[in-house]
Amino acid sequence: MGRNRVAxxxxxxxxxxxxxxxxxxxxxxxxxxxxxxSCEMTLDDIDAVVIGSAPEAFDGLHMKTEYLSDGCxxxxxxxxxxxVGGGTGVFSAIQGWYHIASGLFDTVLVVAExxxxxxxxxxxxxxxxxxxxxxxxxxxxxxxxxxxxxxxxYMTRYGLSKRDIALVSVKNKRNAADHPAALLGDPxxxxxxxxxxxxxxxPVQRLDVSxxxxxxxxxxxxxxxxARRVTSKPVxxxxxxxxxxxxxxxxxxxxxxxxxxxAARMAYxxxxxxxxxxxxHIAEPYDPFDYKELHHLEGLLLFDEGKAAEATALGITxxxxxxxxxxxxxxxxxxxxxxxxxxxKVAELFWQLRGEAGARQVPGQPKRGVAQAWGDLMQVSTVxxxxx
Amino acid sequence: xxEHVYDTVYLSEExxxxxxxxxxxxxxxxxxxxxxGIAIGRYLAELKxxxxxxxxxxxxxxxxxxxxxxCEQCFAPxxxxxxxxxTGTVITFSICYIRWDMVRLEHPLIPAxxxxxxxxxxMGILHLLGEVDPQVVRIGMRVRxxxxxxxxxxxxxxxxxxxxxxx
Numbered sequence: 001m002g003r004n005r006v007a008x009x010x011x012x013x014x015x016x017x018x019x020x021x022x023x024x025x026x027x028x029x030x031x032x033x034x035x036x037x038s039c040e041m042t043l044d045d046i047d048a049v050v051i052g053s054a055p056e057a058f059d060g061l062h063m064k065t066e067y068l069s070d071g072c073x074x075x076x077x078x079x080x081x082x083x084v085g086g087g088t089g090v091f092s093a094i095q096g097w098y099h100i101a102s103g104l105f106d107t108v109l110v111v112a113e114x115x116x117x118x119x120x121x122x123x124x125x126x127x128x129x130x131x132x133x134x135x136x137x138x139x140x141x142x143x144x145x146x147x148x149x150x151x152x153x154y155m156t157r158y159g160l161s162k163r164d165i166a167l168v169s170v171k172n173k174r175n176a177a178d179h180p181a182a183l184l185g186d187p188x189x190x191x192x193x194x195x196x197x198x199x200x201x202x203p204v205q206r207l208d209v210s211x212x213x214x215x216x217x218x219x220x221x222x223x224x225x226x227a228r229r230v231t232s233k234p235v236x237x238x239x240x241x242x243x244x245x246x247x248x249x250x251x252x253x254x255x256x257x258x259x260x261x262x263a264a265r266m267a268y269x270x271x272x273x274x275x276x277x278x279x280x281h282i283a284e285p286y287d288p289f290d291y292k293e294l295h296h297l298e299g300l301l302l303f304d305e306g307k308a309a310e311a312t313a314l315g316i317t318x319x320x321x322x323x324x325x326x327x328x329x330x331x332x333x334x335x336x337x338x339x340x341x342x343x344x345k346v347a348e349l350f351w352q353l354r355g356e357a358g359a360r361q362v363p364g365q366p367k368r369g370v371a372q373a374w375g376d377l378m379q380v381s382t383v384x385x386x387x388x
Numbered sequence: 389x390x391e392h393v394y395d396t397v398y399l400s401e402e403x404x405x406x407x408x409x410x411x412x413x414x415x416x417x418x419x420x421x422x423x424x425g426i427a428i429g430r431y432l433a434e435l436k437x438x439x440x441x442x443x444x445x446x447x448x449x450x451x452x453x454x455x456x457x458x459c460e461q462c463f464a465p466x467x468x469x470x471x472x473x474x475t476g477t478v479i480t481f482s483i484c485y486i487r488w489d490m491v492r493l494e495h496p497l498i499p500a501x502x503x504x505x506x507x508x509x510x511m512g513i514l515h516l517l518g519e520v521d522p523q524v525v526r527i528g529m530r531v532r533x534x535x536x537x538x539x540x541x542x543x544x545x546x547x548x549x550x551x552x553x554x555x
Contacts, residue, residue, distance in 0.1 A: 011389075017398035021409065030394035038392050060414065120413070121489045128488055133422045134432070135454050136514050138546045140488075145499045145514075148482030153501075156480070156527045180390040201484035202496075215396070246460050250501045250512040251452065254480060351389045358389055 003101040007227035007234035008093075008386065010039030010220035011347040016183045016335030019117040020214035024059060028071030028113040031216035031340075035109065036073075039220050039230050046220070047105035049074040051081040052092030052112035054338035054375075057126035058119050072111040072218075086288065086375025087242065088112065089217070089342020090382035093371075094240045096221040097384075101237075106223045113216040114337035123212050130377055146378055147209075148201040150254045151291045155203060157255035158306030160294075162203060166194035167312045168290035169207055169332050175319060176329020178359035181344075183335035184211055194290075210288045213335035217343040219350065233354045238368070239273070239385035241266030249377045260299025260372065263381040267370070268301075271385040276301050280385070281366035282352055283323060284345035286374040287330040296372055297325065299381065324362045327352060342373035346384060353388045427455045430469065436543040438535050442507045444468040450508045472506035474533035475554065479503050479512045483522045498522055502531060502551055518550030530554040 012034025014020070014027050022030065028051075036042060051072050056064045065081035072079070082088065082095045089112045096110040116123040127143035155165070169189075176185035189207075197206035227234040243262035245252060264276070273279045285296035294308035302323060303311050311317055317325035328334055328348035331341045349369040351357040368387040374380065403409050424432055427443060431454060434441045443455035447462035451470045458465050481500035485493055498520070501512040517525060518534065531551035541547040 012392040012394065014394045015396040015398065017396055019399045019401075019404065021397040021399055027396065030396060034392050034394050060416065124488050124490060131514075132454075133420075134424050134428050135545050138544055139499070139514060139516060140497070141499065141514070142484070142486070142488035144486065145482055145484060148484065149480045149499065149501055152482060152527065153480035181393045199483075200486050201482045203482070214398075248452075248454065248456075248460070250454075250514050251510060253510060254501075351392075356389050 004103050005224040006097050006100045006237045007222055007224065008219050008237065008350050009222045009227050009230045009234055010035045010041065011218070011350045012038050013181055013217040013344060013347060014215050015181045016213050016215035016337060018183065018212065018214070020115065024113050024115040025068055025071035027115060027214065027216040028068050028111050031113070031218040032071065032073050032109060032111045035218035035220050041220060041230065043073045045107055046073060046077065046109045047107045048078040048099055050092050050095045050099065050108055050110045051079065052088045052110065052339040052343060053081065054083065054085065054088055054114055055126050057129070058114065058116050058123055060118065068113055073109050084375060084380045084382060086286065086338055086342070087373045087380040087382040088339040088375065090346060090371055090373035090384050091242060092339065092343060093219065093346045093384055094242060094382060097237045097240055100221055100223050106226050108221045109218060110221060110343065111216065111218040112339040112343035114340045115214045116212045116337060117214050144201040144204055146249070147289050148204045150378055151203050151289065153254040154291055154295055160309050162195060163191060164309040164313065165291045165294065166191045166208070168287065168293045169194045171312065171318060172287060172326050172330040172332040175327055175360065176333020179329045179334050182329050182333055183213055185329055185333050204289065208290045210331035210336035213337040213341070215335060215337035215340045217340045217347055219343065219347055233388070235350045235353050235386050235388055237384060238387045239267035239269070239271030240383065241270070242380070242382040244376070245379040247377055247379060249379060254378065256305060257295055257299040257381065259379060260296055260374065260381040261301060263383040264300045267383040267385050273385065280368055280370050282327060282349060282362055282369035283325045284328060284348055284369065284371040285325065286342060286372055287326055287332050288336055290332060292374065293326060293330065296374060300370060300372060300383070319360065319362055327357065327360050327362050345371040345373070349386045353386060427457045431455050432543040435545065435547045436541045438538065440472040440474050440504055442470045442472050442511070444470050451506065451511070453504050453507045453511050453513055470506065472504050476502040476504040476531055476551070478525070478527055478529040478531060479510070480527055481517060481525055496522055498525060500551070515548060516550040517552065519552040
């Protein structure tokens with residue numbers, strides 16, 4: 001189809017923190033400037049800007065794209081913001097990709113920013129309005145309900161225990177201890193800590209959940225002829241995919257994310273991947289809750305349905321396992337500033353595939369990785385495959 | 389990659405509570421008057437009469453609840469109102485100890501997705517369970533709607549107080 005080849009050539013991020021003193025705009029600038037600096041480019045070298053940021057309700061301001069654009073390097077440039085809920089971070093990289101693959105631009109700065117701490121008394125309040133105003137909101141729902149309902153359906157369908165699932169939280173929070181930007185890295189956390197944490201909405205307990213976070217991440221994407229000039233280690237976008245299921249979420253089988261599989265199949269087909277379990281060396285699936293990592297690994301066709309927990313218990317998904325999963329520490333460990341969290345996963349693959357992940361480096365010189373994000377009413381998935 | 393991380397200025401809870409940080413607050417007064425819509429308007433009117441109804445798609449044959457005027461899969465108009473039972477099966481549930489603002493509840497709520505009898509398999513609605521010990525709730529449990537008395541109903545999903553076990 002005559003698409004231009006696209007690479008990621010630079011990445012940078014802020015520290016992920018519970019409350020940043022910076023405004024969202026300032027955070028965006030911090031990440032964007034770090035990304036440009038990493039590939040020795042300046043804003044003059046950038047043709048267009050893609051912004052990723054989740055609900056306006058977090059910030060209490062309308063037209064958030066326009067508000068953030070100065071911090072994202074958008075002054076006097078073509079700017080766009082895509083928004084697909086929690087799927088936004090990976091989607092922003094997909095948008096950056098098609099800006100360049102189409103031939104319209106040679107260089108794009110992708111900036112994902114989230115400042116959740118402004119929303120009082122708790123940013124969970126910003127999510128109440130995702131429920132149907134007539135048939136659901138009068139019942140007094142909160143965001144945790146949908147995760148708890150989905151987690152219970154998943155556990156029950158495959159006969160999984162809380163202990164099976166808590167292993168994911170332990171792995172990711174331990175991995176995050178090696179991430180210089182992490183909010184909740186903890187090298188000593190145990191399964192008992194997770195199982196003994198406060199019950200929020202059974203089966204969800206406090207340490208099953210990622211934290212409220214402020215943070216920003218940016219990447220620089222370039223067409224092949226620019227990428228080869230900028231760096232000796234371009235990381236290529238090999239495939240992208242995204243898919244949206246129905247908003248009638250109570251009519252769906254919540255135990256398996258079909259839309260994740262559809263998005264993965266789209267990306268794998270583009271990347272020429274026929275055997276994902278052999279051809280993918282690192283996975284960064286979306287892990288806002290521990291069970292979601294397992295759910296998504298299955299949707300990404302990396303494990304059989306209901307079998308990702310067993311693989312986790314066997315150590316296959318550890319950083320030195322056969323398929324390292326969330327070597328970054330994920331949302332559970334590094335933190336979950338919604339859109340920025342998922343772009344952090346893309347940045348992690350960038351650093352891992354270049355062999356620059358420091359203490360987090362996955363052994364064996366991985367050549368290909370997949371990052372995935374998820375959101376809306378448990379209905380959207382965005383997938384990107386990167387390779388060197 | 390440590391050099392690619394900006395050392396953000398971050399704050400503790402005390403910095404905020406002790407007023408060491410300047411911040412602005414604003415209370416939004418956004419008000420909305422939502423139209424229930426064609427399908428849900430009828431759904432609410434039937435709830436007021438103590439009945440659950442679904443809509444039938446002539447193309448795929450599904451009987452759907454919540455009812456809708458078009459089938460999102462066939463992208464074609466639905467054609468019939470179908471009376472459903474007020475009984476069903478728990479597809480999944482949670483036992484929720486917190487409110488949306490993370491304040492703990494004295495008595496947990498038990499939200500559930502309930503597949504309604506008479507609709508196509510797996511067609512559930514979100515509601516609450518009541519008159520049941522949270523410890524005995526299980527997926528697959530058979531339940532029945534507990535309705536408000538007719539004079540208290542107002543054409544809302546809350547005209548059903550909750551669902552309780554059939555046995």
